[in-house]
Amino acid sequence: MTLVAEQTFAPPGPGSWFLDPTHWTRPVTRFHVEIFPDAFQRGFGESLRRYGSLLEYLEAGFVNGFPYYCARPVGAPREAVGHPPKEVWDELARSHPMIRRRLETSATVFERKLWREDLERWDREVKPAAIRAHLALLAVDPAALDTPALLAYIDRCRENQIHGAYIHHLFNVPALLPVGDFLVHAQEWTGRSPAQLLGLLQGANPDPLGADEELERLFSALRLDTAATALLTSAREPGEVVAALRSLPGDTGRLASAYVDRVAYRPVNGEDVGDPSVHELPELIVGAIRTAFDRLETPPANDLDRKTSELRDAVPARHRDAFDALLEEARATYRLRDERGIYADLWAIGIMRRAILAAGRRLTAAGRLVDPGHLVEAGYAELRSLVESGDGPSGEELAERARYRLKARYADAPAFLGGEPGDPLPPEWLPPSAARLERAIGAAVQAIFAAPKPRTEGRKVHGLGVSPGVYEGTARVIRGTEEFGRIERGDILVTNSTTTAFNIVLPLLGAIVTDRGGLLSHAAIVAREYGLPAVVGCTDATSVLLDGARVIVDGTAGKAELVA
Template sequence: MNKSVQSALEEFHPPGPGSWSIDGAHFPRPVSRFQAEIHPQGITDGFLDCARRYGLLINTLDYRFVNGFAYSTVIPAPETEIPDRFAAAGSVFRDRIWRDDLERWDREVKPASIKTHQALLAVDPLELSDDELVTYIDRCRENLKRMVQQHHTFNLAAILPVGDFMAHVGRWTTLPMGDFLALTRGSAPESAGTFPEMDDLAEAIRNSPSARETLKSDEGGKAILNRLCAEAGTVGDAAKAYLGVVGNRLLNSLDTGEPAAIEVPDALVARIRLAVDQSGKSASTVPAEEVSRLREAIPSEHRDTFDDLLAEVRLMSRLRDERGFYSDVWAGGVMRRALLAAGGRLAAEGRIADPAHLVEATYEEIQALLGGAGGPSSAELQERATYRKTHRAESAPAILGDPPSPPPPMDGLPPDILRVMTGLGTAIQSLAAGPEAVEDDTTIIKGLGASPGTYSGTARVIDGTEDLRCLKRGDVLVAAATSDSFNIVLPLLGAIVTNAGGLLSHAAIVGREYGIPSVVGTRKATALIEDGMQVTVNGTTGEVKINSE
């Protein structure tokens, strides 16, 4: 990369007044310029909507990208809205308003989103004229903008019940919080990579000798998927239905600059093989004795309240990932499909080196390139792609601007809003919080025990989507972070270890849902663990041991 470009990119300046914290859990690497233009406004608008309805003293998050890295700062609620916020907070727990959000999600929002995504996917961008393709890209972009906002409109419904549960349990017992959060297991099947379409495909393959032989083939994943889709009758229909649901979801990111699942066919085939071998629907459940043991640790006078709080967490836990699956994760994949089609035309003309490089351009630059009116050079887009591929959040400043200030004291707040703010604070802290940096010895890496249990296996250090094809059943995934879209392949794993994240991070939630040991927030697992090492993951104590040969 040109040294002057490299130097400019690595200068980090706060994007505004205040203290800005990096978000390495959701964006562990720099995002594409295309995505950086879309995400901030959607997050801000979506968070503002739910903040008002739930009576938060926080107005929203101001979300910006600096050199491609995500940073945010909290914007307090305006003084003029405080009386209305107090009034709104009074109904949150009394009426359990998150249930209304879930009902609206199931009845209106989710079905409408599926319909919109499928309508866009029904258009083959390769068959469009140049002018029609520009119009189609604009439609996909507007859909993605709406879906980012939609995702964050449901933030409080997804995280407040579990934050409130954690705040109460933390006052009642000192047992590991990960053990209590594991009681939600089985309430969010899609977080464990289980879809009705997957179950239907697996059953169809079991009943078809030719499909079983196809699946056992040594051919590449793309050829196997094509052959399954080409099967007559039930198998072909089921394969197309499954790929229609998961194929155009982003696989390892919330960034359109990263591949969709269909671009990593070997990982999809491995997941299908696992489902077929399981001989039935895979549903993780919580043994009654586990619930009873942990319930006994709660003081007797609080056990009924514990039961009620846990029931609400179990009811709402699927929304944590669904609001991404059916919103920006899917819309991002649809958007990427359109941009790859346009990039393919530019690459065929020799104007860019790789179709995927088009996502490195801003929307204005994309319009210029497609209109033949200039735009960045092929070399410039290549430099941007190289920068994103070679930089990680661990190397960027954790804080920009002013040093973080302690949260304002909440003494004297009315009980309703105090409970709302405490639950929110607990949840947010648990999304990204890890242990303080410590000097680990050469064999033990410490983090947060997010999903209990112990597992030993081969470490697979996943740095990018291309590495996912190396995953084999029973491997230990070691990554900077995982996103909602990872769920398609996570069921293959024996354990999960991440640099970033807290007890409510994606890796923690999906680990608990699938019942596999998980340690998150290690800060430097990817630096200390080499691909192929044998490791033991203790999801109860939060320790990862590198086993000697």
């Protein structure tokens, strides 16, 4: 895929393309554009085929760095928009071999609970292998390598990033299907809002940072090490605190290093090598340790049992056993939503960025670049050429690419290219299991991307209330990674959207408000897990809620308002 020329928004191919407003917070780099589409389509396509979905794959394309997707149903021509007439579909269902195989596969999915097999494989095989691969790459210091060895290391990191993206999306369906299936049925039985129903999944994603084990061990050591505790609470610069913790003798230093290595090499504000990693903002590491320590000492209240019992009582008696079973499956797989990013591609992206910055520092020292970080703006072939011989785009050209990504806004990207999509196949045209599968996947995807229409009223914004509660605090409007250092404990994060990469700042927050995102967006999931009032999909919260102002967030009513 290539970037379409700036200022044009032509569809990347035939069909209807929709903007992804959730997974990135600004246009992505050419390096990422070259990697993502094939790995995404391959992984997601294999996942859909394994479950018998009638969606063959989502095609990914980037226009001016903005991500767009086009649904490609099984057996449909690329220019098709919407479903065929019923008589045409009936004939395809009888005669098209791939469609017949998908329908046969979907008939077995729910009886087998296929997602349980995938969850077991993730835990037993895929996640441990990903961790080993990341740690092996982190054991190499790219700054100590000569040029040929550095290029070979960059190649290894790039292959690791491609594989990370592939395995992330290979587990898309098991991460989404049980949750969507629970939502569809529980809404029909209770008439309750999706936000209320999803609130029953609190606690099913207990380790949003993917480092709880390392953190608990570190806390045990800190309790016994008064010097380390004093260091953590000192007024020293955060970077000095992190370095000093890692260099402490004995278990404390070793455990501090293990924790930092686990969380530090992930991007903070997106899913791209163009986004700084946690280790570049050490104040976040120190703040997270301090606040998480306090949370461990005083766990937040949790009335999940009461909420579950109340909603279960609203289910007709004949469906309560089914409600229990569906909720159990949704809870069992819910953590996959975040873990795919934490252990697969986000860690790989941070490690890739580490290698690119090492090369960028050499080019900057040689006068070839203005800033080491500008090398992330190069495509893969450009990067290799620059490192090997100095040939390639000028330092100013790379700086201009960086400036474009900083100033470009999602508000300028059309929601659809090539026209709006047509209607999906009506469920009543499908066999029961296939209809159930498609409705469940559709409900989960809708909960990730869909947001309400703007309803701003002066000093008040409305959105989706995704985590209940009311909180008043200071708004911290964050538009870029360079502003993350301003977040203080108890602040209300007001931002365009959040990704799994934001998890490091969550222990610091009192509430979350976003411009974009749906009920299963990252912000919604982690807000429920941390018990933070949250409103997502407000469209213009970052414009209305002023930085530094007092704001009240009502996560139950789905609104946030400036305090008069």
